[in-house]
Amino acid sequence: EAGVAQSPRYKIIEKRQSVAFWCNPISGHATLYWYQQILGQGPKLLIQFQNNGVVDDSQLPKDRFSAERLKGVDSTLKIQPAKLEDSAVYLCASSFTAQETQYFGPGTRLLVL
């Protein structure tokens, strides 16, 4: 069974530029999550989708971050414009249902200069 796929794996941009990350969850998983992991900390949930609807986006900085999950499968996370403090690893996870184990992708490492 293929795992959660993410791309790109690394991205370096300058502040005020835009960036987008892509996630393909495990086949059949209805729930998809985006986490931000700042160096030295545990991951923090940004947004949770159930199929193509948003369940929780309470910690998403909506003035600059946006996410969508068209057709309830793949998802994209966008930052526009980026700030220095957005430098982090962005992790995507999926689970079969919202009550089951979450499986994580390899992450996208973002460096904002």
Added chain:
Amino acid sequence: GIQVEQSPPDLILQEGANSTLRCNFSDSVNNLQWFHQNPWGQLINLFYIPSGTKQNGRLSATTVATERYSLLYISSSQTTDSGVYFCAVTGGYNKLIFGAGTRLAVHP
């Protein structure tokens, strides 16, 4: 919100040694997971353990939900066990709340 505290924050072991990692949480939770983040950043599920004890090879975990803590045991540690161990609890709607992690370095 729920607070998750892990101890110790850092741990250095000689290969072959045993260790115990602790996770305390501040409120009742629906579930608890232990993860290992390898040096390349990949988060790997170790245990899904709301209560009781589970074992998988050299690793085992115990959660005492009524006392709000969980323990992860690593026996006969190997260099490949190095990385960061996270405890994460689920509150409402499977929202995972992570602790700050225990950074483990196993030396040959």
